[in-house]
Amino acid sequence: MAAVMRLVNRSTLSSVMGQHYAAFSSSAKLTAAGVNAGHTLPDKVKIVEVGPRDGLQNEKTIVPTEAKINLIDMLSESGLPVIEATSFVSPKWVPQMADQVEVMKGISRKPGVSYPVLTPNLKGFQAAVKAGAAEVAIFGAASELFSKKNINCSVDESLQRFDEVMKAAKEAGVPVRGYVSCVVGCPYEGKVAPEKVAHVAKRLYSMGCYEISLGDTIGVGTPGSITAMLEAVSKEVPVSALAVHCHDTYGQALANILVALQMGISVIDSSVAGLGGCPYAQGASGNVATEDVVYMLHGLGIQTGVDLSKLMDAGAFICRTLNRKTSSKVAQATCKL
Amino acid sequence: MGNVPTTVKHCLSYEQLIEDYPWLRHWLQEEKNITGHEYPEFVKIVEVGPRDGLQNEKEIVPTGVKIQLIDMLSGTGLSVIEATSFVSSKWVPQMADHTDVLRGIQRAPHVRYPVLTPNLQGFQDAVAAGATEVAVFGSASETFSKKNINCSIDESMLRFEEVINTAKERQIPVRGYVSCALGCPHEGDIKPSTVAKVAKRLYEMGCYEISLADTIGVGTPGSMLKMLQGVKKEVPINALAVHCHDTYGQALPNILTALQMGVCVVDSAVAGLGGCPYAQGSSGNVSTEDVLYMLHGMGIETGVNLPKVIEAGYFICNALCRNTNSKVAQAKSRTL
Numbered sequence: 001m002a003a004v005m006r007l008v009n010r011s012t013l014s015s016v017m018g019q020h021y022a023a024f025s026s027s028a029k030l031t032a033a034g035v036n037a038g039h040t041l042p043d044k045v046k047i048v049e050v051g052p053r054d055g056l057q058n059e060k061t062i063v064p065t066e067a068k069i070n071l072i073d074m075l076s077e078s079g080l081p082v083i084e085a086t087s088f089v090s091p092k093w094v095p096q097m098a099d100q101v102e103v104m105k106g107i108s109r110k111p112g113v114s115y116p117v118l119t120p121n122l123k124g125f126q127a128a129v130k131a132g133a134a135e136v137a138i139f140g141a142a143s144e145l146f147s148k149k150n151i152n153c154s155v156d157e158s159l160q161r162f163d164e165v166m167k168a169a170k171e172a173g174v175p176v177r178g179y180v181s182c183v184v185g186c187p188y189e190g191k192v193a194p195e196k197v198a199h200v201a202k203r204l205y206s207m208g209c210y211e212i213s214l215g216d217t218i219g220v221g222t223p224g225s226i227t228a229m230l231e232a233v234s235k236e237v238p239v240s241a242l243a244v245h246c247h248d249t250y251g252q253a254l255a256n257i258l259v260a261l262q263m264g265i266s267v268i269d270s271s272v273a274g275l276g277g278c279p280y281a282q283g284a285s286g287n288v289a290t291e292d293v294v295y296m297l298h299g300l301g302i303q304t305g306v307d308l309s310k311l312m313d314a315g316a317f318i319c320r321t322l323n324r325k326t327s328s329k330v331a332q333a334t335c336k337l
Numbered sequence: 338m339g340n341v342p343t344t345v346k347h348c349l350s351y352e353q354l355i356e357d358y359p360w361l362r363h364w365l366q367e368e369k370n371i372t373g374h375e376y377p378e379f380v381k382i383v384e385v386g387p388r389d390g391l392q393n394e395k396e397i398v399p400t401g402v403k404i405q406l407i408d409m410l411s412g413t414g415l416s417v418i419e420a421t422s423f424v425s426s427k428w429v430p431q432m433a434d435h436t437d438v439l440r441g442i443q444r445a446p447h448v449r450y451p452v453l454t455p456n457l458q459g460f461q462d463a464v465a466a467g468a469t470e471v472a473v474f475g476s477a478s479e480t481f482s483k484k485n486i487n488c489s490i491d492e493s494m495l496r497f498e499e500v501i502n503t504a505k506e507r508q509i510p511v512r513g514y515v516s517c518a519l520g521c522p523h524e525g526d527i528k529p530s531t532v533a534k535v536a537k538r539l540y541e542m543g544c545y546e547i548s549l550a551d552t553i554g555v556g557t558p559g560s561m562l563k564m565l566q567g568v569k570k571e572v573p574i575n576a577l578a579v580h581c582h583d584t585y586g587q588a589l590p591n592i593l594t595a596l597q598m599g600v601c602v603v604d605s606a607v608a609g610l611g612g613c614p615y616a617q618g619s620s621g622n623v624s625t626e627d628v629l630y631m632l633h634g635m636g637i638e639t640g641v642n643l644p645k646v647i648e649a650g651y652f653i654c655n656a657l658c659r660n661t662n663s664k665v666a667q668a669k670s671r672t673l
Contacts, residue, residue, distance in 0.1 A: 219668070221634075222630065222631050222633075222634025222635055223593060223631065223634070223635050224634045224635035224636055225634060248664065249664065249668045250627065250630055250664050250665050250668050251589060251624070251627040251630070251631075251663070251664030251665060252589065252627075252630065252631055252634070254586060254587065254589060254590045255589040255590045255592075255593045255631055257590075258558055258590040258593055258594070259593070278668070285664060285667075289586070292585065292586040292587075295557065295585055295586070295587070296557050296558065296586075296587055296590060298557075299556075299557025299558070299559045299560060299587070300557060300558055300559040301559055328586070329583065329584065329585050329586030329620065330585050330586060332620075333554070333584045333585050333613070
């Protein structure tokens with residue numbers, strides 16, 4: 001009833017009368033959810049599959065181009081609407097993505113499916129468009145130290161760099177997705193202030209990114225910190241333009257995704273088979289597994305358009321190729337050894 | 338009221354206000370939903386590693402190791418540690434040393450050490466060995482009951498009634514479990530009303546708390562919500578606990594859902610001990626470490642020291658020659 005109080009206060013009421021209505025508001029401990037929270041979950045959720053890019057980028061074994069193409073094609077068949085295909089970053093920094101052009105040219109693009117690629121700068125953008133990219137993504141950070149250590153410049157400098165990409169993308173009619181990393185914690189700075197995340201997200205959104213994916217890069221977030229962060233960001237960017245990119249390093253990803261859904265988020269990033277470890281906690285897991293996310297969403301009656309068994313086939317394929325076990329619990333449970 | 342502005346008069350009647358300003362309902366519903374996301378300030382963790390965890394581990398653990406594990410856990414702040422099971426060693430060889438374990442542990446003050454007692458014989462043995470709290474295990478699935486304990490649900494309830502009545506005479510509290518609360522490996526989906534019926538029976542017989550177990554870990558926040566909505570019609574929410582398995586990775590969101598519904602007792606096992614006998618190679622119990630990480634991150638108190646639990650987890654995993662199932666423990670051990 002505090003909402004009533006706020007409304008009434010705006011009219012002719014004096015503060016004395018306003019205090020009277022404070023009695024209506026709950027005195028119980030409120031530890032979650034901002035203005036957009038609710039028990040109503042979205043009917044549909046868009047899954048952004050980042051396995052072929054974020055996943056493979058963090059795998060030690062270099063995957064042959066053919067296997068990458070086959071993986072993406074299998075993922076396309078599973079009903080995923082967005083599959084991040086590769087990254088137009090210098091192969092010197094990310095050798096796994098050296099075959100970016102061949103991958104882009106080799107995949108069978110399913111109608112209705114987007115295949116965004118990472119473009120850290122204008123040069124990468126131009127190479128991406130030349131190779132046939134129809135959507136790109138740029139990566140900002142909410143932590144200054146992380147930005148400096150990761151891409152060798154401050155947050156503001158990185159946003160200026162992206163300005164060039166944004167301009168070129170606008171002219172070419174290419175949509176741009178923005179990522180913010182370290183939205184809850186940074187391996188160097190520790191806790192990250194929600195306001196800082198909101199600031200970077202707002203910048204990217206104002207620059208023209210159609211969607212902002214908020215990444216818990218080191219997986220330290222919990223429903224507490226994720227909620228606080230989303231409350232701050234949703235004041236600056238509409239919830240319909242937000243996505244969450246949760247890492248499962250501390251096992252919190254699905255719980256974090258659940259609170260994000262309860263706050264109105266309807267775009268979730270995940271990685272088939274939970275590909276991609278965490279470079280900051282060696283041996284620990286990284287991305288949340290798409291199979292586990294889809295299992296939860298379907299259990300909630302939320303539509304994703306994804307066929308879980310075809311998705312698991314793609315996961316099994318890439319794990320065989322990488323000679324590693326899946327990080328997806330659903331896949332482990334379903335596979336009868 | 339003559340000079341009071343119209344808006345104030347409207348405020349005095351909520352219904353009138355909504356009628357005059359229909360768009361207000363949306364604001365006020367958000368407010369209600371914020372309230373609906375209340376979480377308990379304190380959650381009691383029931384540590385089931387030494388019993389449910391070890392029971393499902395293939396390696397037989399020496400008695401000395403079991404005792405040391407329980408003693409380490411006793412020093413972490415946990416207030417309830419399920420110590421062992423007075424079930425026939427023919428069925429559960431891992432628990433054959435139940436008497437030695439119960440007699441060997443150093444009981445910390447303010448910590449309780451319940452033990453499983455499937456029948457009157459088990460109960461009497463438990464009491465002779467010094468047990469001061471016991472637990473009985475019902476099932477929401479007939480088929481599971483028959484295959485697991487060789488009798489129907491009703492027959493098992495009669496058995497438990499004996500235990501509970503005898504326990505009452507001795508003033509020994511009894512905790513009730515309902516297994517297959519979110520799904521059965523044989524029957525598939527289980528109706529919330531069936532779970533509610535079994536939970537109610539156990540509660541009315543005298544169990545002080547009912548732990549609702551997702552035995553095969555198939556539950557999701559959707560089915561957890563429906564099940565709890567059904568059960569809380571029959572058993573007060575503060576007498577309910579959730580016992581989630583992480584076989585499909587759903588344990589933490591399921592626990593979160595339970596907390597949002599007012600449940601404030603959570604079962605878990607250190608290091609996520611105990612696989613799932615129905616999905617070979619898969620995980621079973623949710624890890625106490627991962628649960629604590631979530632709860633503490635949400636500002637919910639537990640009284641438990643997470644680093645000490647992690648230590649106990651490393652100890653038992655070394656003894657079992659296996660990796661921890663806890664993601665928190667994995668991350669902490671390898672952080673650069």
